Every structure is written in C-alpha cells, then in structure tokens.
Amino acid sequence: MHYTPAPLHIPDGFLNLVVSLIFWTLTGLAVGIAISKTNKALGEKQVPLMGIMAAFIFAAQMLNFPVAGGTSGHFLGGALAAIVLGPWAGILVMTAVISVQALLFQDGGLLVMGANIFNMGILTAMIGFGLYRIVSGSANKTIKLAVAGGAAWLATVAAALLTSLQLWLSGTSSLQVVIPAMLSVHILIGIGEALITVAALAFIMQARPDLLEAEKVAKKGGRGWIMAGVLVSLIAVLLSPLASGDPDGLERVAEDIGFLQFGQSAPYTILPDYTIPFLGETPLSTIIAGIIGALVVLGVMVVIGGMLKKQNA
Amino acid sequence: MHADAFDRYYAAESPLHRLDPRVKVLVTVAFILSNALLPDGAWAAFGLGWIFLLLANSASNLGVDFTFRRSFIALPFMLVAVSAIFAPSGQPLAQWTVGGIDLVPTDTGLIRFGSILLRTWLSVQAGILLVAVTQFPDLIHAFEHLRVPAVLTTIIAFLYRYLFVLTDEVLRLLRARDSRSAALPGQKSGRSVFWRAKIAGHMAGQLFLRSYERSDRIYNAMLSRGYTGQMRTLRAHLMRRHDWLVLTASILALLFLQLIGRIG
Numbered sequence: 348m349h350y351t352p353a354p355l356h357i358p359d360g361f362l363n364l365v366v367s368l369i370f371w372t373l374t375g376l377a378v379g380i381a382i383s384k385t386n387k388a389l390g391e392k393q394v395p396l397m398g399i400m401a402a403f404i405f406a407a408q409m410l411n412f413p414v415a416g417g418t419s420g421h422f423l424g425g426a427l428a429a430i431v432l433g434p435w436a437g438i439l440v441m442t443a444v445i446s447v448q449a450l451l452f453q454d455g456g457l458l459v460m461g462a463n464i465f466n467m468g469i470l471t472a473m474i475g476f477g478l479y480r481i482v483s484g485s486a487n488k489t490i491k492l493a494v495a496g497g498a499a500w501l502a503t504v505a506a507a508l509l510t511s512l513q514l515w516l517s518g519t520s521s522l523q524v525v526i527p528a529m530l531s532v533h534i535l536i537g538i539g540e541a542l543i544t545v546a547a548l549a550f551i552m553q554a555r556p557d558l559l560e561a562e563k564v565a566k567k568g569g570r571g572w573i574m575a576g577v578l579v580s581l582i583a584v585l586l587s588p589l590a591s592g593d594p595d596g597l598e599r600v601a602e603d604i605g606f607l608q609f610g611q612s613a614p615y616t617i618l619p620d621y622t623i624p625f626l627g628e629t630p631l632s633t634i635i636a637g638i639i640g641a642l643v644v645l646g647v648m649v650v651i652g653g654m655l656k657k658q659n660a
Numbered sequence: 661m662h663a664d665a666f667d668r669y670y671a672a673e674s675p676l677h678r679l680d681p682r683v684k685v686l687v688t689v690a691f692i693l694s695n696a697l698l699p700d701g702a703w704a705a706f707g708l709g710w711i712f713l714l715l716a717n718s719a720s721n722l723g724v725d726f727t728f729r730r731s732f733i734a735l736p737f738m739l740v741a742v743s744a745i746f747a748p749s750g751q752p753l754a755q756w757t758v759g760g761i762d763l764v765p766t767d768t769g770l771i772r773f774g775s776i777l778l779r780t781w782l783s784v785q786a787g788i789l790l791v792a793v794t795q796f797p798d799l800i801h802a803f804e805h806l807r808v809p810a811v812l813t814t815i816i817a818f819l820y821r822y823l824f825v826l827t828d829e830v831l832r833l834l835r836a837r838d839s840r841s842a843a844l845p846g847q848k849s850g851r852s853v854f855w856r857a858k859i860a861g862h863m864a865g866q867l868f869l870r871s872y873e874r875s876d877r878i879y880n881a882m883l884s885r886g887y888t889g890q891m892r893t894l895r896a897h898l899m900r901r902h903d904w905l906v907l908t909a910s911i912l913a914l915l916f917l918q919l920i921g922r923i924g
Contacts, residue, residue, distance in 0.1 A: 382809050394814050398875075400875070406823065422864060439815060447816060547861045
C-alpha cells in the first residue's frame with residue numbers, strides 16, 4: 348500500500364560491507380549527538396512531539412499532486428523537518444521514518460539502513476537547515492522561502508548523488524550509468540519537493556509564525572550548521588558535473604546512430620555545452636556553469652516564493 | 661480506518677510466533693549479514709540459505725511459500741544493478757551493440773549480478789517473515805532490550821501509534837480537496853502544476869499544524885494517565901532456555917553456511 352516516491356531507499360545486498368559500516372558509523376555518531384542535544388534542549392515533552400512529527404512526515408508522503416500523464420509528484424520531507432523542528436530533531440524524526448519504512452515495508456534494507464538514514468535524513472538536515480539558517484533572521488519572507496525551496500531541491504539531488512556514489516563504491520553499478528540515471532530523475536523530483544516545502548513553509552509562516560521565529564531557529568542549531576550546509580552544498584554542486592565526464596547517454600546514442608546532426612541548435616546559447624565562453628572546455632568552466640545554473644534555479648524559487656507570498660497576504 | 665492498516669503481522673499459533681522477539685531480530689540480522697559476507701558465486705551457500713528460510717517459513721505455520729509469494733517488491737530496484745553485468749574485469753561472453761553503445765557482459769559481471777540478486781531476494785524475505793511473526797510493539801520492545809536508545813524506540817512507537825490518526829487526517833484533506841475540485845468529463849481540471857503543488861504544500865502545512873497542536877494534547881493526556889517517559893508493555897519478554905537454544909542453533913547453522921560458501 349505504501350510506495351516510495353523517490354527510489355532512494357537502497358535494499359540489502361546492494362552495498363558492500365565496508366561502505367555499509369562506514370555509513371553506520373557516521374549515522375550512529377550523528378544520531379547519538381542528536382539524542383543528547385534533544386535531551387538537553389527539549390526535555391521529555393518533546394519525544395511525543397517528535398514521534399507525531401515522524402508520523403506526520405510518513406503521512407505527508409501520501410499527499411500527491413498530478414504532474415503529467417498519470418504520474419504524480421510526492422514529498423520526501425527531510426528538509427522541511429529540519430527547518431521546522433531544528434536539525435537534531437529533524438535527524439531523529441527522519442531516522443524513525445526510514446527505520447519503519449525498512450522494517451514494515453522492506454523499503455530499504457536493514458544492514459544498509461545506516462547509509463539510507465545518512466542520505467535521506469542527515470544530508471537533507473545539513474543542507475536544509477544549514478542553508479535556511481543563513482536567512483532565518485531575515486525579515487523578508489520571500490528570501491526565506493526561496494532559500495528553503497532551493498535547499499530542499501539541492502538536498503534531494505545531493506541525496507541521489509551520494510546514493511549513486513555508494514552504489515558505485517560497492518561495485519554494484521558503473522558510475523557512467525548510475526549517476527546520470529539517478530541525477531536526472533531526482534533533479535525533477537527535487538523540484539516537486541522544493542515546491543511543496545515552500546508552500547508548506549509559507550502556510551506555517553502565516554498560521555503560526557511563532558514556530559519559525561529567528562531566535563527559536565537559532566537556538567535549535569548554531570552557525571556550525573551553516574558551515575556544514577554550505578560545504579556539503581558546494582561539494583554536491585561541484586561533484587555532479589565532474590562525476591560523469593562522458594558525454595550524456597542520449598548524446599552518445601545520437602552520435603553513434605548518426606542522428607545527432609538532425610538536432611536543431613538552440614536559437615540562443617547562453618552557456619554552450621555547460622561552459623563559460625571565455626573559459627572554454629575546462630572543469631572550472633563546467634563548475635562555474637553549474638553554479639550559475641543553481642543560482643538560476645534559486646532565482647526561479649525567489650519568483651515563485653514571491654508569488655506565493657502575495658497570494659497568502 | 662482500521663488501526664491495523666499498516667500492520668504486517670499475520671496471527672497464527674506457531675513455534676516461530678512464540679519465539680522471543682529478540683531472538684527473531686538477531687537471527688534475521690545475522691541471516692542478512694551472512695548473505696552479505698558470502699563471496700560472489702557461492703551458489704551452494706545461497707541455496708542452503710534459501711533452505712534455512714524455507715524451514716523458518718514452515719515453522720511459522722503460514723505456508724512454506726509465504727515469503728516467496730511476497731518477495732518480488734524489491735524487483736524494480738534490480739535495474740540499478742544491471743550495469744554490474746558489464747563489469748570490465750573477467751572473460752567477455754558476448755558483444756552486443758544496443759543503439760550504438762557497446763555492451764560486453766563478462767562472466768564475473770554476470771556472477772556478481774546474480775549474487776546481488778540472490779542476496780537482496782533472500783534478505784527481503786527474511787524481513788517480511790520477521791514482521792509477519794512479530795507484532796510491532798513487541799518488535800520495538802525487542803529493540804529496547806537490544807540497547808537501541810530509548811528516545812528512538814519511543815519515537816518509533818509514537819510514529820506507529822499515531823500514524824493511523826494522521827492518515828485519517830490525510831484522507832480527510834484529500835477528500836476535501838476532491839470535493840472542491842469540480843471537473844468536466846474529459847477535461848483536465850485544476851490549473852498549472854505549480855498551483856497544484858502549492859495546494860499540496862498547503863495541505864502538508866495544514867497537516868503539520870494539526871499534528872503539532874495535537875501532540876500537545878496527546879502529551880497532556882498521557883501525563884494525566886501516568887506517563888513517566890517509558891512505554892510500558894504487559895509482555896515481560898523473558899528469554900527461556902528454548903529461546904537460547906534456537907538462537908545458538910541458528911548462529912551455528914549460519915556459520916556452517918559461511919564455511920560452505922568459502923570452501924566451495
């Protein structure tokens with residue numbers, strides 16, 4: 348009955364033991380710290396809150412909206428959980444959700460749960476909260492929503508990237524196949540995630556602004572999260588173009604079959620072949636093009652955030 | 661909505677049902693670990709592992725083919741591993757050109773893919789059996805015994821308990837949306853994708869606030885009924901001699917499996 352929207356849950360048998368162990372260690376550390384931090388900051392009352400929030404994330408994943416041709420978009424929730432509940436509580440909540448998905452629905456394996464929790468719970472908390480924390484003190488709702496949306500999108504893409512790397516390191520898939528496949532799908536899924544995160548956040552900001560007050564957010568996580576979030580985001584942005592150096596699958600197919608010449612050139616080229624014109628075809632050029640692309644997406648988010656804010660006002 | 665809509669438990673009278681939940685969890689994890697430790701191509705050991713699984717199935721009185729029938733859910737993810745067939749090392753078996761791409765399956769690649777397939781298939785079935793013969797609250801209690809931090813197990817317990825309440829809320833929200841979404845037959849209803857996503861996002865925000873405020877009421881209700889931070893259960897879960905025997909026998913069987921896998 349339950350089905351995952353984004354195929355990021357790795358089943359048992361797909362990661363080798365070394366990779367599993369590494370991520371179990373990282374996840375164990377993060378969850379351990381999260382438990383002690385939430386104990387100190389929140390107290391006994393907040394355990395029921397986190398439990399019900401976990402149920403909320405689980406239930407919210409059932410909210411769908413039709414996208415195109417019978418498919419529908421869904422919601423993963425890691426970034427939203429981290430932004431609204433704080434990073435440590437967000438990590439615990441996503442850990443609970445992912446464990447129950449693995450246990451009850453075999454959505455994700457038991458031995459590889461460390462990696463799954465890291466990809467979908469900890470990474471998303473770092474990027475979601477880290478980036479949001481930068482602007483949480485701002486009085487401008489649009490900027491906050493835009494950054495939250497961009498962070499949610501980037502968190503989804505980064506999770507897909509890390510999953511691909513884990514599969515490659517375990518010898519399960521070849522890099523050339525898995526990275527384009529995963530990234531292309533999740534770049535689209537991430538847009539849905541960003542839209543829902545922004546809309547949900549806008550709603551909460553209007554109905555209960557006290558939940559997202561700057562001091563409250565600052566108390567839940569310090570500036571270290573900003574550094575972590577920015578660092579991880581940069582790595583994700585930089586790694587993606589470098590990771591699949593070969594020509595895109597479709598281009599390759601087109602080249603070989605010979606219908607490449609039939610493709611029409613775009614009437615205008617701003618960043619031809621993911622390069623900056625004067626830098627030529629160097630990795631630096633690709634990286635800068637990638638950053639520009641990300642900024643454009645962020646800009647689109649600002650516009651959407653502005654439209655949403657006006658309609659909510 | 662039924663409180664057991666998310667339940668994967670199949671009630672029956674069987675030795676496996678009566679087994680201490682700790683033992684069941686440990687044996688499941690050991691089985692999955694054993695599969696992961698077996699080298700690629702250890703077909704005899706994988707076969708023995710399958711027999712171990714079938715024996716467990718029959719001990720559950722749910723049918724020898726119980727997990728087999730439910731085991732195909734992991735299939736779609738197999739596509740991710742298909743590229744392992746074309747691993748560069750090993751003897752090439754054929755040369756295919758599909759749409760301009762050269763694909764060379766190798767013997768090591770094929771063995772690797774088959775091994776991944778078997779490991780996942782066996783592990784998924786072990787997980788299915790575990791939740792089929794253990795009630796979820798007992799499962800959580802077993803984790804507490806196995807030293808999983810109480811904060812996590814309590815959150816999971818709350819998740820399970822209140823999932824049905826929140827799912828009812830989701831169904832109400834979906835029904836409300838449907839009843840406000842008039843559509844002419846044959847015509848697409850609603851506006852752009854962005855608008856639809858916005859509505860879905862507002863529903864998620866609405867659900868969040870209802871859950872958040874509900875958690876306050878739930879906490880106060882539990883306090884007034886004597887909640888002191890621990891989830892209590894009537895079942896004491898004491899390890900009997902029988903449980904220790906089953907645990908030891910299973911571990912020995914899996915070690916034997918490992919031996920077969922390495923000398924074969």
